Amino acid sequence: MSGHNHDHSHAPVSDMPTLISKYEVLETAIRELLQEHGLISAADIHAQIDTTESLNAELGAKIIAKAWADLAFKQHLVENPRKMLGDMGINVGSIAELKVVENSEELHNVVVCTLCSCYPRMILGAPPAWYKSTAYRSRVVREPRKVLAEFGVDVPDSTKIRVLDSTADLRFLVIPMRPDGTDGLQEEALAKLVTRDSMIGTGLAQQMVKSSD
Amino acid sequence: MKLERSNSERRGGGGRVVNDVGGLDFNAIDQSEHELTFYEKRVDAMLMVLVGNSVFRVDALRRAIESYAEQEYDGIPYYDRWMKAIRDLLIEQEVLDADAIEVRISEVCDRLEKEGLEVDRAPVV
Amino acid sequence: MLNSIPPQRFKAGDHVRVLDRPSIGHCRTPVYLRGRSGIIIGVAGRYLDPEKLAYHKPGMPAHLLYRIRFRQVNIWDTYTGTDADDLEADIFEYWLENATKENKK
Numbered sequence: 001m002s003g004h005n006h007d008h009s010h011a012p013v014s015d016m017p018t019l020i021s022k023y024e025v026l027e028t029a030i031r032e033l034l035q036e037h038g039l040i041s042a043a044d045i046h047a048q049i050d051t052t053e054s055l056n057a058e059l060g061a062k063i064i065a066k067a068w069a070d071l072a073f074k075q076h077l078v079e080n081p082r083k084m085l086g087d088m089g090i091n092v093g094s095i096a097e098l099k100v101v102e103n104s105e106e107l108h109n110v111v112v113c114t115l116c117s118c119y120p121r122m123i124l125g126a127p128p129a130w131y132k133s134t135a136y137r138s139r140v141v142r143e144p145r146k147v148l149a150e151f152g153v154d155v156p157d158s159t160k161i162r163v164l165d166s167t168a169d170l171r172f173l174v175i176p177m178r179p180d181g182t183d184g185l186q187e188e189a190l191a192k193l194v195t196r197d198s199m200i201g202t203g204l205a206q207q208m209v210k211s212s213d
Numbered sequence: 214m215k216l217e218r219s220n221s222e223r224r225g226g227g228g229r230v231v232n233d234v235g236g237l238d239f240n241a242i243d244q245s246e247h248e249l250t251f252y253e254k255r256v257d258a259m260l261m262v263l264v265g266n267s268v269f270r271v272d273a274l275r276r277a278i279e280s281y282a283e284q285e286y287d288g289i290p291y292y293d294r295w296m297k298a299i300r301d302l303l304i305e306q307e308v309l310d311a312d313a314i315e316v317r318i319s320e321v322c323d324r325l326e327k328e329g330l331e332v333d334r335a336p337v338v
Numbered sequence: 339m340l341n342s343i344p345p346q347r348f349k350a351g352d353h354v355r356v357l358d359r360p361s362i363g364h365c366r367t368p369v370y371l372r373g374r375s376g377i378i379i380g381v382a383g384r385y386l387d388p389e390k391l392a393y394h395k396p397g398m399p400a401h402l403l404y405r406i407r408f409r410q411v412n413i414w415d416t417y418t419g420t421d422a423d424d425l426e427a428d429i430f431e432y433w434l435e436n437a438t439k440e441n442k443k
Contacts, residue, residue: 018331019331020331020333021333022337023297024252025318025325026296026314027296028321029314029317029321030299030300030303030309033309033317037308039263040259040262044262045258048258048262049255049258052261053254097383114234114370115232115233115235115368116232126249129245129247130243133242134234135241135242135243137235139239141370141413142235142414145419145420145423150241157420160424162424163423163424163425164427166428167366167428168366168382168388168403170428235368272388272392273393275364275392276364276392279364
């Protein structure tokens with residue numbers, strides 16, 4: 001049965017019902033008409049899907065790992081993200097500006113877009129459903145400590161929480177705190193500890209797993 | 214889940230537009246994840262391509278969605294809202310004709326049913 | 339005809355209040371911040387006006403966008419976090435007015 005609208009969890013594709021929703025019909029109709037009018041091409045759509053699929057939190061993790069490993073890079077990244085990422089071959093795009101903030105023992109940043117779902121897609125890919133939900137958008141500005149606790153992040157009272165509401169064209173990337181015991185790790189290994197949620201501020205970077213030998 | 218928009222924190226002379234939810238209480242956050250379906254990726258791609266081709270700005274899409282009633286905003290899934298807004302904007306910009314869209318919808322439904330699929334023929338209002 | 343660029347009204351460190359007025363149409367100044375006071379952290383840049391872009395207008399003149407930091411206890415009547423917690427948002431100049439320290443909230 002299509003159209004159950006109460007949450008964003010969907011059945012896996014193989015279990016999808018054969019009832020085609022009216023919105024899927026609309027999408028097909030519009031796409032065909034737009035192509036026939038020469039306003040979009042099938043190639044445009046496929047290229048865009050490919051781009052979207054290729055963008056995920058791995059790119060963000062790579063940036064964070066480099067920032068952890070190279071303090072000069074981190075400082076320049078915060079000061080001029082567009083340039084530093086451009087040097088890495090990453091185009092932050094002509095539409096929005098990127099601002100990079102750093103979490104620490106003193107300050108924990110968490111990002112939201114209360115008005116819609118603005119998100120640094122060029123770095124992290126498509127946002128998770130909860131980020132776009134009215135529940136997250138409404139509550140994280142008003143009770144961030146409670147919301148973070150629900151995400152498993154307990155921020156002590158000695159740490160200030162700063163909520164960043166993406167009301168305009170700026171997008172935000174959080175540098176999470178570097179986990180303990182990671183000195184000397186190569187960037188590739190560091191990147192594996194960086195979670196998507198830690199770059200939004202609703203999670204922490206993973207702790208090092210102690211090796212068995 | 215019954216969604217209520219409490220007015221207890223409402224300030225400002227004009228009241229709230231439906232998307233302006235900061236500070237309201239929408240209860241538990243559903244943290245479940247799902248990969249975007251192929252349909253969702255197509256809607257997302259259509260939006261990006263249309264904006265990239267300057268057919269309209271993303272600000273206009275946002276405005277279209279913000280004009281929906283609360284039940285629509287809360288009740289229609291994210292990408293379905295976008296698809297509806299894309300249609301509304303294309304008609305508003307006179308890029309596509311509303312009648313032509315309806316005719317094509319009907320043809321698409323016929324086509325899918327011939328393939329043995331069940332189709333929701335209800336109109337997207 | 340050029341849209342003349344109005345002079346910058348605020349600078350980092352200024353106390354400002356978000357106007358408490360209704361919006362018409364598309365607006366990127368959230369209701370929860372209207373009437374609330376904070377401090378300018380900096381200028382985010384000049385941007386085309388989203389309130390006009392939303393209606394297919396060119397969005398000119400580009401307005402100054404400011405990063406503003408608010409204390410959470412100044413936003414919410416019943417904030418349950420700590421006194422130090424804050425929030426930042428990007429607000430356009432034409433939604434701001436001077437706030438003196440006395441009438442900050």
